[in-house]
Amino acid sequence: MTTLSRSFFIRFVGLLIVISAAGVLFGLPLAEKRTERRVRAMLLTVQEGLQRYHVAEELYPKKRMSGAELVKQLTDAGFLEKTLLNPWTGAPYLDEAGEDRLHYRTNSLAETYELVVYFSGTEEAQFRLDSTENQSLE
Amino acid sequence: MQGDWPVTVAEVKVFLPGAERLRVDPGPRAGLAVYDGAGGQIGYAVRTMPESREIAGYSGPSDVLVVFDTEEKGLGIAIRHSYDTPSHVEDVTRDFLFMEKWNGRLWNEIAEIIDLHEAGIYGVSGATRTSDAVAQSITHRLALASGGEGRQTPFRFGWRDGLLVGFLVLGCLFAFWKAKSFQRWRWIFSVATILGLGFWMGDLIAQSLMIGWVENRVPWEATPGLVIFVVAAFLLPWFTKQPVYCQFICPHGNLQRWAMKVVPATWKRPLPDDGKWVARWVPVMLLVVVLAVSFLQLDLDLAGIEPFDAYLLKGAGVATIVVALVGLAISLFFPMAYCKFGCPTGWLLEFVRRRSGKDQFSERDWMGLVLFAVALALYFVPLTAFLG
Numbered sequence: 001m002t003t004l005s006r007s008f009f010i011r012f013v014g015l016l017i018v019i020s021a022a023g024v025l026f027g028l029p030l031a032e033k034r035t036e037r038r039v040r041a042m043l044l045t046v047q048e049g050l051q052r053y054h055v056a057e058e059l060y061p062k063k064r065m066s067g068a069e070l071v072k073q074l075t076d077a078g079f080l081e082k083t084l085l086n087p088w089t090g091a092p093y094l095d096e097a098g099e100d101r102l103h104y105r106t107n108s109l110a111e112t113y114e115l116v117v118y119f120s121g122t123e124e125a126q127f128r129l130d131s132t133e134n135q136s137l138e
Numbered sequence: 139m140q141g142d143w144p145v146t147v148a149e150v151k152v153f154l155p156g157a158e159r160l161r162v163d164p165g166p167r168a169g170l171a172v173y174d175g176a177g178g179q180i181g182y183a184v185r186t187m188p189e190s191r192e193i194a195g196y197s198g199p200s201d202v203l204v205v206f207d208t209e210e211k212g213l214g215i216a217i218r219h220s221y222d223t224p225s226h227v228e229d230v231t232r233d234f235l236f237m238e239k240w241n242g243r244l245w246n247e248i249a250e251i252i253d254l255h256e257a258g259i260y261g262v263s264g265a266t267r268t269s270d271a272v273a274q275s276i277t278h279r280l281a282l283a284s285g286g287e288g289r290q291t292p293f294r295f296g297w298r299d300g301l302l303v304g305f306l307v308l309g310c311l312f313a314f315w316k317a318k319s320f321q322r323w324r325w326i327f328s329v330a331t332i333l334g335l336g337f338w339m340g341d342l343i344a345q346s347l348m349i350g351w352v353e354n355r356v357p358w359e360a361t362p363g364l365v366i367f368v369v370a371a372f373l374l375p376w377f378t379k380q381p382v383y384c385q386f387i388c389p390h391g392n393l394q395r396w397a398m399k400v401v402p403a404t405w406k407r408p409l410p411d412d413g414k415w416v417a418r419w420v421p422v423m424l425l426v427v428v429l430a431v432s433f434l435q436l437d438l439d440l441a442g443i444e445p446f447d448a449y450l451l452k453g454a455g456v457a458t459i460v461v462a463l464v465g466l467a468i469s470l471f472f473p474m475a476y477c478k479f480g481c482p483t484g485w486l487l488e489f490v491r492r493r494s495g496k497d498q499f500s501e502r503d504w505m506g507l508v509l510f511a512v513a514l515a516l517y518f519v520p521l522t523a524f525l526g
Contacts, residue, residue, distance in 0.1 A: 007412050014416030022423035025443070029436040034526040132158075133147040 038087035049080040059110040067102025153205040153213040167283040186275040194357040195222040195271030197350020210245040224439040226265035229453040233262040249280035264453030299363025309387040328392040336389030342446035375491035394469040417479035424482040433516035
């Protein structure tokens with residue numbers, strides 16, 4: 001390798017490393033923000049599905065369940081599109097595989113609902129939508 | 139923290155567990171009446187935004203929730219959202235002495251506060267400007283709601299401003315007055331910048347400060363000394379060709395100069411040319427990160443990409459301390475390595491510095507062009523392209 005091409009190689013690789021490091025530095029919060037926006041959109045879609053379910057059945061789904069289970073129930077009943085994506089994996093929610101931080105709860109009479117998204121690996125709620133106090137994400 | 143949007147029941151429940159409903163008060167207070175499940179009013183809540191938007195801390199304003207009981211006694215405050223430096227805001231929220239100073243005080247009592255110290259409300263150490271702005275936002279909002287004029291932000295030139303201007307003037311003297319009899323005192327000034335400007339005042343020019351000002355506004359009437367300091371840091375190299383701030387005033391630069399003296403000269407290594415070429419891109423890429431964080435409003439504390447917040451000690455985050463220590467360690471062997479190859483603020487100050495006899499488009503200009511292109515892309519390309 002000539003001195004010139006060696007120098008070019010070092011500069012090229014070095015610049016790639018610097019750009020990659022910068023990419024990681026803002027890529028992580030960027031990915032977090034992208035996921036957050038997808039979670040918000042998914043939550044509002046599921047909330048709309050729940051409200052349609054309530055109009056038809058006059059009750060909310062009766063048992064506590066995971067996000068995937070709820071989406072399956074709402075999709076099977078025709079209140080959600082089959083194309084709804086899991087915001088954490090990007091795959092269709094109906095596949096049930098992969099991360100699912102959405103949890104659904106209702107009261108004993110199935111008159112209320114609560115959709116909670118937890119931060120990864122914690123019990124701390126990141127988003128909460130319910131029929132009483134938090135009806136909107138705004 | 140909930141964000142810059144309407145107050146929710148869940149936020150108020152922290153202070154009034156029985157809260158079930160909020161109703162907008164159409165009166166002059168323009169807050170929210172808080173009701174329980176039975177329909178009885180159990181308290182009152184107000185947020186300081188947008189009325190207190192003009193009151194900025196270190197780099198921006200804060201939206202604070204204040205909750206009262208039915209007798210108008212304060213039950214507590216919460217910072218809902220802040221445009222200030224995140225690490226400083228975190229220091230304030232963790233300081234229970236400050237956060238609970240409002241509890242038990244009557245609405246009118248808070249609205250009438252003019253001098254915070256007289257009222258027994260003291261700034262949070264390491265985040266004085268942020269905590270003062272939070273306190274002033276509250277008193278301003280309540281005073282306005284009580285029919286007063288609220289807190290006018292008069293032009294106030296305090297002792298901190300005086301000290302900053304003093305450091306600036308002395309820095310200029312050392313930069314331009316080359317008499318040996320005067321220059322022999324430079325080491326004292328250097329130590330004073332590290333201890334005084336750095337560790338005591340914590341007023342270093344940083345990206346987090348400038349981005350906060352750009353995103354909100356320049357708080358010239360509240361911190362005129364700091365504004366003069368920052369403006370002068372940019373104008374002096376432009377008009378005089380002298381990097382006054384970087385070379386004479388910056389505490390981290392001066393600390394590196396002292397660090398250079400710790401190890402024997404034989405241990406020092408010159409950086410190879412290719413290494414220098416690559417390293418010169420580091421501050422440029424950090425500025426790309428700053429632009430991305432600002433334009434896309436990403437959740438990254440910019441104080442963590444520079445070593446300057448480390449001088450606050452108590453309020454310093456891990457990232458800024460690591461950057462400071464690693465930068466200093468590298469400077470032991472590659473003199474002034476952080477200033478030359480790591481500092482995005484220093485890069486900007488050097489970028490505006492006028493140089494004589496260089497009319498051609500240099501490497502630095504290409505770098506500036508890259509930054510300009512990134513800024514244009516972030517401004518004109520729709521957000522959905524980046525955020526999905």
